[in-house]
Amino acid sequence: MRSPEELTTLFRDRGWKVTPQRQCIFRILHDNPTHPTADAVYAVARAEMPTISLRTVYQTLNDLASMGEVNVLDLGTGSVRFDPDRGAHHHLVCTGCGAVRDLFAEFPGLRVPDGMEQGFTVGDAEVVFRGLCDECSVAGSARTGTTGAGRGKIESDSRKRG
C-alpha cells in the first residue's frame, strides 16, 4: 500500500478526514509483513492511542480495503488478515498457530488448463502452502493437524456426551 503521506492525500481527495486514529493505522500497516488481523492492529494501535476503539480499526481497515490499498485475506485461520503488499505473491500458512508469511515467487504455468474452466471467468490464482512454522514444528511433535485446511476448530473429539 502507499505511504501514510500519500494516503493522507488520497483520503482528503475523497473528502474524508485524516484523523490521528487513521494516521496511526496507516503507520501500523505500512510495510508491515505480518498480515495482521484486525485485532492485532487494534492491539498495536492501543499502545500509542489507548482510547482507540476496535470499531474504528475495523472501519479504517475496510476503508483501505475498499480503496484497494490493502488486500483482505481469509486463509482459514479464523479471522481475516490484512495485507498491505499489493504485489502478486503467495502465502505460507502455519496450520499450528495461524501465522502467515509472504512468498514472493512466480509459478509459471499456473492457470486453469483449457477446457477446465467450468464456466468460470477466472481472475487471480493464489497459492497457499500449508505447513508448520519453525516454532510450531519444535513445540509440537504431536498434533499434526487436519489434513486439509481448517481453522483449528475441529471439535475436540469429546465423545461420551449425554
Next chain:
Amino acid sequence: MRSPEELTTLFRDRGWKVTPQRQCIFRILHDNPTHPTADAVYAVARAEMPTISLRTVYQTLNDLASMGEVNVLDLGTGSVRFDPDRGAHHHLVCTGCGAVRDLFAEFPGLRVPDGMEQGFTVGDAEVVFRGLCDECSVAGSARTGTTGAGRGKIESDSRKRG
C-alpha cells in the same frame, strides 16, 4: 472418501455406532462434488430424515474429518466446506456466490523455491482460482469483487453515520 459400506466397518472398528443419521450423511457425501457446507448437508439430510439435528450433522462431519475421510476447506466463503475427494486437486471459487468447483489439474513445479521456506515445514499446496461462475458473470456486470479473498463481508461503505 470411502463408500458408505466401508465407513460402516470403520466406524464399528472404532467402537462407534452406525446410526441411520450417520449412514444418511455417508450417502449424501459419497461422490458429492459440490463441496457442501454443514448447512447444505443438513438441508439434504432433512429431506429424508426430517428430525435430524444440525448438531448431529456437525458431529458426524467432524468425525469423518478426524478420520481423514473428508477434507475440511475454508475458502473464505463464510463457512467451512466438506470435500469427500481426498485426491490432490485444486479449486475454483466464485467470488460472487461462493460456489466451489473441483479442478483436477497438476501444476508441476508448484513447490516453495529453495531458500524461501522461512523456517516452514511445508506440506501441501492448494491453489485457489478466484473468479465468477457462469451464473454470476451473467447476473452481475457490476460488483467485480474485492481484489483478494474476502467473504463478501466488506462493510457497505455506509458513510454519514453519527
Next chain:
DNA sequence: CTGTTATCAACAACCATTGTCGAACAACAA
C-alpha cells in the same frame, strides 16, 4: 436382552465482525 452410546430438542455460548445511538469532538474550509 441389556448396557452403552447416539440423538434429539432447545437453548446458551463462543468468536469475528458489523450495526446502532447519542454525545462529544476534531478536521478543515471559509
Next chain:
DNA sequence: TTGTTGTTCGACAATGGTTGTTGATAACAG
C-alpha cells in the same frame, strides 16, 4: 477563528457459523 460536517467513542446488541450442555429418549451391538 469559527462553523459545519464527518469521525470517534463507548457501550451494547446482533449477526452467522459453530460448538457446548442437559435430560430424556431411542437405537446399536454384543
